[in-house]
Amino acid sequence: MRGQVILRRVLATVPLMAGIAVVVFVIMRLIPGDPVDIIIGQGAATSQDVERVRQELHLDRPLPEQLLLFLADLSRGDLGDSFVKRKPVSQILLEALPATIELALAAMVVALVVAIPLGILSAVRQSSFLDRLSMAGAFLGISMPAFWLGLVAILLFSVRLGWFPTSGRTGFLFFLEPVTGFVLVDSILARNWSALIDALRHLVLPALTLGAGLMAIIARVMRASMVEVLREPYITVAHSKGLAPRVVVWRHALHNALIPTITVVGLQTGVLLGGNMIVETIFSWPGMGRVVVDAIFSRDYPLIQGAVMLYTLIFVLANLTVDILYTYLNPRIQL
Amino acid sequence: MRLIGPIKPIVIVLTALLLSAALLIPAGAQTQTLTFVLDVEAFRKLEAEAIAQDLRAVGATVEVRVWERTALTDRIRAGERQAYMQDWGSAYFDPFDLGVPKLKTKDRGNFSFYSNPEVDRLLEAGVTGTDEARRREAYFKVQDIIFQEAPWIFGYFRDDTHGAASVVENWEPAMDSRINLHDVRLARGSVIVVALNTNSLVSLDPAMHRDRKSETVIRNMFDGLVTRTTRDRVVPQLAESWRQTSPTTYEFTLRRGPTFHNGDPVTADDVVFTFERILKGDAAGLGQRKGLLGPLQKVEKVNETTVRFTLEQPFPVFLQAIVHFQIVPMKYVQQVGDRAFAEKPIGAGPFRFVSGTLDSQIVLQRYDKYYGGSPALPPVGPAAVAGAVFRMMPEPATRVAALKAGEVHIIEDVPIDLLADLERDPKASVKTTQGTRVFLVELNTARPPFNNVKVRQAVNYAVNWDAILKNVYRGHARRLATAFLPSGFGYNANLKPYPYDPARARALLREAGYAVR
Numbered sequence: 001m002r003g004q005v006i007l008r009r010v011l012a013t014v015p016l017m018a019g020i021a022v023v024v025f026v027i028m029r030l031i032p033g034d035p036v037d038i039i040i041g042q043g044a045a046t047s048q049d050v051e052r053v054r055q056e057l058h059l060d061r062p063l064p065e066q067l068l069l070f071l072a073d074l075s076r077g078d079l080g081d082s083f084v085k086r087k088p089v090s091q092i093l094l095e096a097l098p099a100t101i102e103l104a105l106a107a108m109v110v111a112l113v114v115a116i117p118l119g120i121l122s123a124v125r126q127s128s129f130l131d132r133l134s135m136a137g138a139f140l141g142i143s144m145p146a147f148w149l150g151l152v153a154i155l156l157f158s159v160r161l162g163w164f165p166t167s168g169r170t171g172f173l174f175f176l177e178p179v180t181g182f183v184l185v186d187s188i189l190a191r192n193w194s195a196l197i198d199a200l201r202h203l204v205l206p207a208l209t210l211g212a213g214l215m216a217i218i219a220r221v222m223r224a225s226m227v228e229v230l231r232e233p234y235i236t237v238a239h240s241k242g243l244a245p246r247v248v249v250w251r252h253a254l255h256n257a258l259i260p261t262i263t264v265v266g267l268q269t270g271v272l273l274g275g276n277m278i279v280e281t282i283f284s285w286p287g288m289g290r291v292v293v294d295a296i297f298s299r300d301y302p303l304i305q306g307a308v309m310l311y312t313l314i315f316v317l318a319n320l321t322v323d324i325l326y327t328y329l330n331p332r333i334q335l
Numbered sequence: 336m337r338l339i340g341p342i343k344p345i346v347i348v349l350t351a352l353l354l355s356a357a358l359l360i361p362a363g364a365q366t367q368t369l370t371f372v373l374d375v376e377a378f379r380k381l382e383a384e385a386i387a388q389d390l391r392a393v394g395a396t397v398e399v400r401v402w403e404r405t406a407l408t409d410r411i412r413a414g415e416r417q418a419y420m421q422d423w424g425s426a427y428f429d430p431f432d433l434g435v436p437k438l439k440t441k442d443r444g445n446f447s448f449y450s451n452p453e454v455d456r457l458l459e460a461g462v463t464g465t466d467e468a469r470r471r472e473a474y475f476k477v478q479d480i481i482f483q484e485a486p487w488i489f490g491y492f493r494d495d496t497h498g499a500a501s502v503v504e505n506w507e508p509a510m511d512s513r514i515n516l517h518d519v520r521l522a523r524g525s526v527i528v529v530a531l532n533t534n535s536l537v538s539l540d541p542a543m544h545r546d547r548k549s550e551t552v553i554r555n556m557f558d559g560l561v562t563r564t565t566r567d568r569v570v571p572q573l574a575e576s577w578r579q580t581s582p583t584t585y586e587f588t589l590r591r592g593p594t595f596h597n598g599d600p601v602t603a604d605d606v607v608f609t610f611e612r613i614l615k616g617d618a619a620g621l622g623q624r625k626g627l628l629g630p631l632q633k634v635e636k637v638n639e640t641t642v643r644f645t646l647e648q649p650f651p652v653f654l655q656a657i658v659h660f661q662i663v664p665m666k667y668v669q670q671v672g673d674r675a676f677a678e679k680p681i682g683a684g685p686f687r688f689v690s691g692t693l694d695s696q697i698v699l700q701r702y703d704k705y706y707g708g709s710p711a712l713p714p715v716g717p718a719a720v721a722g723a724v725f726r727m728m729p730e731p732a733t734r735v736a737a738l739k740a741g742e743v744h745i746i747e748d749v750p751i752d753l754l755a756d757l758e759r760d761p762k763a764s765v766k767t768t769q770g771t772r773v774f775l776v777e778l779n780t781a782r783p784p785f786n787n788v789k790v791r792q793a794v795n796y797a798v799n800w801d802a803i804l805k806n807v808y809r810g811h812a813r814r815l816a817t818a819f820l821p822s823g824f825g826y827n828a829n830l831k832p833y834p835y836d837p838a839r840a841r842a843l844l845r846e847a848g849y850a851v852r
Binding site: 031032033034037038039040041042043044045046047049050052053055056057083084085086095096151154155158159162165166167168169170172175281282283284286290291294297298299 | 403404405406408409410412423424426427431432436443444526528534535537538543545617618619620623624625626627629689690692694695696698724726727728729730732733736737739740742
């Protein structure tokens with residue numbers, strides 16, 4: 001029963017992705033900028049060369065015809081080839097996805113591990129020193145731009161202290177057979193523990209930088225929703241029944257307080273999985289943020305279309321996951 | 336009392352007439368100022384503001400507008416913009432890919448819509464001429480004409496500034512941006528790490544890119560018939576010698592001994608295959624570098640060690656052009672296909688591909704059976720270092736941090752504001768070389784106000800370039816009189832740039848009918 005609902009929602013994403021792809025398709029071709037001009041760049045080329053490139057990319061055809069070609073390819077599951085990289089779009093996105101997922105998950109784990117206990121403690125001990133300190137910290141975390149924080153982290157932890165590498169996903173001394181594309185998983189599969197440690201060391205600074213802002217948001221939401229829940233009558237009843245404060249918080253209040261929090265977490269995970277160009281550039285992290293921003297600046301239409309469709313899917317799945325989690329936290333909520 | 340009656344309507348009518356006169360009669364030519372918008376990309380905004388200030392000082396009204404590069408190029412090509420900051424790179428050390436595309440009528444890079452049949456004729460003579468002295472003469476004439484007609488506010492070129500750790504020995508940056516690791520030694524360590532200024536390489540297939548960073552990595556794995564010194568001289572590499580048997584044919588004799596990383600010898604078949612692949616390939620695919628070969632028509636094997644190139648017309652920069660084409664192993668490529676070849680490339684260069692991804696790092700290992708390389712670029716023999724790694728690091732601050740942390744040995748493209756830090760650091764040094772990119776302000780000569788040569792000359796006199804370059808580039812930029820680089824063929828070193836002369840600028844503007852300050 002429930003499985004059917006989930007399946008229906010996932011399948012409903014397909015027409016949604018196609019619709020969004022069409023919108024992006026049309027908009028990209030209407031904004032100024034000629035992909036052929038960018039591909040040829042400043043290199044020597046005759047006007048025949050330019051025309052041939054335009055023909056090969058189907059950019060000389062009228063817009064409705066280009067759209068039909070695109071939809072025909074799409075119905076076969078073919079996202080086309082990138083104009084600039086001359087490789088299938090699906091391959092480019094799939095290659096960039098593991099790095100993005102690793103960083104996003106690491107940032108989210110870091111943020112949750114810090115923010116949820118902190119939010120709970122702040123709510124339970126409202127207006128205490130801890131509460132004020134952690135909310136001030138949250139304020140700082142939201143205000144610090146990732147660009148600045150990342151560079152400061154590199155200067156301090158890499159250059160000064162030498163604890164972590166400055167950038168990249170792995171060092172070059174370890175050669176891992178790419179089985180899943182996830183460096184952490186592959187190194188465990190290969191039982192290459194030094195490669196695993198190396199990959200983790202490379203992950204720390206970017207995850208902290210990306211997680212700082214998240215940490216702040218989640219802590220604030222956690223605290224606010226916990227404060228609300230703790231005011232509910234049923235909590236008073238639990239206290240008056242003689243239950244220990246810790247039991248009241250963890251067993252009775254927490255699961256309700258988590259509902260607004262996981263909404264935020266779900267949305268933020270969706271955003272993170274799209275990649276973050278700034279953090280990826282600073283830490284030379286080969287993620288999707290850089291790929292997509294580059295694609296936009298070079299008007300790489302197929303790659304932009306493919307990426308937007310992928311983002312749609314990611315968001316739908318993230319929201320679906322959150323909805324499923326709701327039902328576990330509060331059985332009265334139906335999927 | 337009786338006078339007020341007729342006076343009131345008279346006063347009203349006179350006021351109405353005066354008001355309409357003031358509104359309807361256009362401002363006289365004496366009060367019109369030179370007004371235009373200066374378009375710029377974000378990274379040169381400060382410079383644009385400084386130029387606008389200089390122009391305002393002589394009475395022009397200038398607005399600086401910041402654009403995204405692609406959108407700006409689009410509007411420029413449509414002829415809608417008036418003045419725009421531009422830059423154009425050159426790879427041939429010759430006006431072929433600089434002066435020609437930017438100044439020839441309707442050519443690819445001609446955003447000023449400048450059109451002068453005499454200049455077109457002279458440029459054509461320079462590009463296809465066979466007599467070096469006559470070619471130089473033609474280019475000198477072009478520079479004289481362009482200087483007078485001033486389709487641009489002529490600008491400058493910069494130094495390429497790179498950083499190297501002090502343990503790196505025998506490395507100098509090359510003017511064509513190639514980072515050649517064959518001759519480099521490390522005082523400590525056996526693997527040299529280079530940080531490249533890019534998000535991602537485009538391809539490891541020598542035919543499938545139009546990108547200097549990809550070319551840098553490729554030229555450590557693949558050798559070509561010829562290569563270049565760190566300046567502009569073409570020297571033999573896989574070819575032992577060459578001769579030009581006619582104005583349109585060249586014959587190259589291959590060295591005996593070079594092998595590809597899989598042990599196969601480098602033969603004339605490989606050379607023919609390499610070039611045919613490009614000549615016959617898709618314009619957006621394998622043939623994307625075809626334009627760089629100019630009028631190359633056919634490549635044929637004469638015997639096991641000799642290859643003949645036939646051109647449609649004389650092309651004096653042909654040798655400079657083929658520096659950028661590396662030889663690929665025919666048997667291997669045909670065996671595994673183009674895609675697998677790009678993923679596991681095999682060439683005849685000093686380093687072999689080990690592993691890596693285009694957007695992260697490329698790991699190379701010394702090829703011990705390397706034939707030695709160009710005799711003109713000592714030392715000759717296998718590479719000095721055991722391995723090389725190219726890491727993609729698009730953020731300049733991160734590159735500098737990595738150099739200081741000892742994680743990398745060479746970093747590309749250090750911004751001006753970070754140079755002082757490196758110069759002070761005892762474990763690092765700054766290496767510079769002349770850049771091959773021209774920076775300028777291009778003027779739309781097809782519409783007002785810059786369709787008037789006096790106005791164009793005026794703005795050239797009005798800008799204080801020395802002050803701007805000193806402040807923005809701290810001595811790492813030099814003015815250009817026109818569109819020709821000192822490192823390129825046919826440069827007239829005796830032609831001096833427009834001097835900073837606001838009085839002359841004002842005089843010219845007045846002559847053109849504008850109000851000045």
